[in-house]
Structures are given as C-alpha cells and as structure tokens.
Amino acid sequence: MALLQFMCSVTPLARAATTRSRAIIISSSRTITTTTTKTKISPPDSNVLLGMSEEQLQQLAIDFGQQSYRGKQLHHLLYKRRVKDIHEFSQVPLAFRTELQEAGWVVGRSSVHSSVTAADGTIKLLIKLEDNRLVETVGIPVTDDKGSVRLTACVSSQVGCPLRCSFCATGKGGFSRNLKGHEIVEQVLAIEEVFNNRVTNVVFMGMGEPMLNLKEVLAAHRCLNKDVQIGQRMMTISTVGVPNTIKKLASHKLQSTLALSLHAPNQKLREKIVPSAKAYPLEAIMKDCRDYFHETSRRVSFEYTLLAGVNDDVEHAKELAELLHQWGPGYHVNLIPFNPIDGTEYKRPYRKAINMFQSMLESRKITVSVRQTRGLDASAACGQLRNEFQKVPLAAPSIEDIQPEPEFALEPEAAVAC
Known part of the structure; x- marks a missing residue:
C-alpha cells in the first residue's frame, strides 16, 4: 500500500558475555x-x-x-x-x-540511511535495519488556520509487500519479511527527531500489508499509545483486505480507524487492480467492515485510488455509492488521485474527472474527501525511494504464500479458493 496513493523477526547479533556467578x-x-x-x-x-x-x-x-x-x-x-x-x-x-x-540487550534503534525533503515540507526517510534491509517512513506536516502543526507519521509494517497491487511501487520491489513491533515504533521516533516536533497522528499505510503482520502491528499500536503517548483515535490501520483479519482486529476494540483500500466498486474490476482480491470476495469484505463498525463504533474509511480510464468514471462512482448504501452507515470515502510511479501504464486522472467522481458520491449522500497530493518531488509514492537504492527486486511470492500469521490463519469455512 502506498502512502499518498494508498497506496521474521530479526535476531540481534549474538554477543558473548562474561558473567559473574548468579x-x-x-x-x-x-x-x-x-x-x-x-x-x-x-x-x-x-x-x-x-x-x-x-x-x-x-x-x-x-x-x-x-x-x-x-x-x-x-x-x-x-x-x-x-x-x-x-x-x-x-x-x-x-x-x-x-x-x-x-546479556545481549539493545535499545533497538536503527540508523537513517537517506532522506528526501519535498518542497511542501514532506520528508521521507529510508531506515536501514539491523539486517541491512531498507524500509520507508514519511513525515507529513500540516499547518491549520490557527497556526497549529499536525505531524502525521506514515509507518511501514513489512519490508516490501507480498500483495503486489498493480499500481503500487512497494509491490514492485518485492517482499522480504515482517517488521517487529519496535521496528515500527522507531519509525515514529525517527520522524519526531527529524522534525524536532511531536508526531500527532500515525497511519499504518506505508510499505507492507499490516494485517499480514497483525501481531507486531498491535504491539506497536500499544506502545505508541501507552508509551509514546499518541491517542488511539489519532491512529489509522490500513489494509487491502486479508481474510479473517478484520474480524480479529475488531475483537481488540481499538478506538483507531480502519482504512480499507477498496479501489473498485465491484469484484471483477478489483481483481484486476488488486490481485489478492481473488481470495477475499467484496461481499465478505463489506460484511467484515460492517461488523467492525458495529463492534467498535468507529467508522470505516474506504481508500479509493483514482486511475485514469480505469476506475474513475461517474458510473463507477454510482456503483460505489450503491455498494456502500447496501452495507449500511459508518463509512467514509477517501479519494486518492494516482501518484505516478515508474514501470506502470496507469495515469493520474484530470481534475475534472476527480471533481465529477466526488460530486456523484456527494449527490448520493456519501461522505467523501479528496486527498491533497503531497511530496511529488520526494518520491512520495510508497516504495519509490526504497526501490531507487534496492535495484534488484526481491522474490515475488505466489498468491498461495500470502496468508496471515499462524495465529490468524483462516477458519475452514472462511477460506476462499483463488
């Protein structure tokens, strides 16, 4: 998933120690x-x-x-x-x-390998982990009308991503491993250091699929909330959809927002854009999102990347509105104009098409917002900066390999054949 378009464990080095009798x-x-x-x-x-x-x-x-x-x-x-x-x-x-x-204890902080600053103040960091893997995190400052600064940290949950959405730079770079909880937390601390300011919001929308690393994502969420002191309502967990995991997340009754990367109003089109959608029918996703809202009383945000000539027609907007009304209240649509990346034929829609799509949703009583594009000159699309340094893509897993961790394995009746 990408930041602005939405889109393992590392065993520390063993240290020999001479100890006293105890x-x-x-x-x-x-x-x-x-x-x-x-x-x-x-x-x-x-x-x-x-x-x-x-x-x-x-x-x-x-x-x-x-x-x-x-x-x-x-x-x-x-x-x-x-x-x-x-x-x-x-x-x-x-x-x-x-x-x-x-005894081999370490703090668990990594070094910043490189950084890029955009004209609008957005800063992307490339963090070098202990195993020399690179992971991105982004700081996005926004100043409101009163002069107060909101600083959002977009954090990664995996090194790369196995889901390989067709428009996403992260997927094109391949997948290596899950991040540990502290490797997620340290991204927020790194953003605070470079901005010399407190992070007010955290979005799990960087490299990787959070639901495929839910155990460590929840551990990082707890730490950021309890120890770093960032409110749960100031955090958002994004997913493109992994069977049986939204239900698992709902059971924790977090007060954070769930963001579902939808990108299409029907199953057929969604499978073209998001290959992993074959394992998770749209009807099942919508049911899980409805249950999440009832379980947590927190609305679900649907991320919809607008791809010119692919999913940005007003008819798609009508279909999307019908889909959301079918599954009840508590939804919000966040439109993200495509952020161009290398190696794809997708194009950014014209402003007129974006406005028409938004107007069609609003005319059908759907709450909608259009994300302001940030940092286009800073390789803002998730995965772009990392791919510049990691020239050789990692191995691509097959769709059968894309499963949650064992403790979040699919129940037999929930499994869907590809």
Missing part, C-alpha cells in the same frame, strides 16, 4: 544460569528494550537484581529522552548497563 531471569521467562567459571551466553530472542512497557521494564530491572524504579528510569530514557544506546543510559548504574549489554 542466575538471571530474563523477562521472556528464559533463565540463564552461570557458574563460577567464565561462560559464553547467548542473548534471548526478545532482547530489545524499545517496545517494552513500563511494567515490563520494571520486571526486567528486578530480574537483573535491581530495584523496580530502575525500570521506570529505563522507560523515561527510551520514550522521553529517546536515548539510542545503552551505554548512554547515564541515569542508571554502570554495573546495570554493563550487565544489560553483556
């Missing part, structure tokens, strides 16, 4: 026992501080023989002072810092 119980419930002789120990799988709650950090401190308030100090250092390396944790004892490092 037993350390890590918060992941793994026990590392040392003897009086020097012993090499491997770090636990989850040895990243970023993403941990204050309670978890307090427990970690206790597990290392410290008082619980040391965990509060860690929390302050991570989320208030935004310290990037354990050796810079000057507020905590040197012995504690040393033990954390020897």
Whole structure:
C-alpha cells in the first residue's frame, strides 16, 4: 500500500558475555544460569528494550537484581529522552548497563540511511535495519488556520509487500519479511527527531500489508499509545483486505480507524487492480467492515485510488455509492488521485474527472474527501525511494504464500479458493 496513493523477526547479533556467578531471569521467562567459571551466553530472542512497557521494564530491572524504579528510569530514557544506546543510559548504574549489554540487550534503534525533503515540507526517510534491509517512513506536516502543526507519521509494517497491487511501487520491489513491533515504533521516533516536533497522528499505510503482520502491528499500536503517548483515535490501520483479519482486529476494540483500500466498486474490476482480491470476495469484505463498525463504533474509511480510464468514471462512482448504501452507515470515502510511479501504464486522472467522481458520491449522500497530493518531488509514492537504492527486486511470492500469521490463519469455512 502506498502512502499518498494508498497506496521474521530479526535476531540481534549474538554477543558473548562474561558473567559473574548468579542466575538471571530474563523477562521472556528464559533463565540463564552461570557458574563460577567464565561462560559464553547467548542473548534471548526478545532482547530489545524499545517496545517494552513500563511494567515490563520494571520486571526486567528486578530480574537483573535491581530495584523496580530502575525500570521506570529505563522507560523515561527510551520514550522521553529517546536515548539510542545503552551505554548512554547515564541515569542508571554502570554495573546495570554493563550487565544489560553483556546479556545481549539493545535499545533497538536503527540508523537513517537517506532522506528526501519535498518542497511542501514532506520528508521521507529510508531506515536501514539491523539486517541491512531498507524500509520507508514519511513525515507529513500540516499547518491549520490557527497556526497549529499536525505531524502525521506514515509507518511501514513489512519490508516490501507480498500483495503486489498493480499500481503500487512497494509491490514492485518485492517482499522480504515482517517488521517487529519496535521496528515500527522507531519509525515514529525517527520522524519526531527529524522534525524536532511531536508526531500527532500515525497511519499504518506505508510499505507492507499490516494485517499480514497483525501481531507486531498491535504491539506497536500499544506502545505508541501507552508509551509514546499518541491517542488511539489519532491512529489509522490500513489494509487491502486479508481474510479473517478484520474480524480479529475488531475483537481488540481499538478506538483507531480502519482504512480499507477498496479501489473498485465491484469484484471483477478489483481483481484486476488488486490481485489478492481473488481470495477475499467484496461481499465478505463489506460484511467484515460492517461488523467492525458495529463492534467498535468507529467508522470505516474506504481508500479509493483514482486511475485514469480505469476506475474513475461517474458510473463507477454510482456503483460505489450503491455498494456502500447496501452495507449500511459508518463509512467514509477517501479519494486518492494516482501518484505516478515508474514501470506502470496507469495515469493520474484530470481534475475534472476527480471533481465529477466526488460530486456523484456527494449527490448520493456519501461522505467523501479528496486527498491533497503531497511530496511529488520526494518520491512520495510508497516504495519509490526504497526501490531507487534496492535495484534488484526481491522474490515475488505466489498468491498461495500470502496468508496471515499462524495465529490468524483462516477458519475452514472462511477460506476462499483463488
């Protein structure tokens, strides 16, 4: 999915550590026992501080023989002072810092590989992860009439995307892996640093399909809400549609907005634009969106990328209005004029066509907005900047490979043959 057109785990490097005679119980419930002789120990799988709650950090401190308030100090250092390396944790004892490092713990912040700034102030960052993969995140500043600045961070949830929507630059670059929760959170912190301002809104609309990485997306959502202090209503989770996952998301009763990348008013046209739509009939998607609204009382936003001569006719607008009315209230349509990318024949519609499409929806009592195009001179379409640095596309998975994580696997009756 793309930012302005909407459109695995990394095992940290093992560190050998020389420890004193004691037993350390890590918060992941793994026990590392040392003897009086020097012993090499491997770090636990989850040895990243970023993403941990204050309670978890307090427990970690206790597990290392410290008082619980040391965990509060860690929390302050991570989320208030935004310290990037354990050796810079000057507020905590040197012995504690040393033990954390020897046990393989890291903060979990990555470096910015490159950045591009658009004339309108939009900044796209390319973040280099620990395994040298590149992922994009974008900061979008908007100043209202009163002079207040709203800063939106558009974050990625995967390295690349396996869904390969026909108009999306991210899909053309291929798919590598899911991001971990802390790798999502750090994108927001990176945006705050480059703007020297607080992020007010977060949209999970960057590289990747959030619903194929729902466990880590929810972990990042919790951290951004509870630890970084961004309101749930200020966050939006976008999806092109993965069977059985909207229902799963609804069960968490978040107060965040669900954005469904629709792009077509009927199944046949949608399959041409979004190949993965073959596994998720439009009727099933609309039912799940209706249930999401009833479960959370939060309206669903339908993202509709306008492609010249493909899905931007007034008849398409009429059909879209009929579809939404059929499935009840609580919907909003966000029209996104196509943001041109290399390697595609799709074109941006003329302003007249955009206005006619919008007017047709409004005449049928559909709430609609047209997204302001931002950062065209900054490779704004999601995936474009990354593809400039990653010249060789990653392997493309088959449609059979595109499934949710095991805990979100399809129920037999929900499975749909491609």
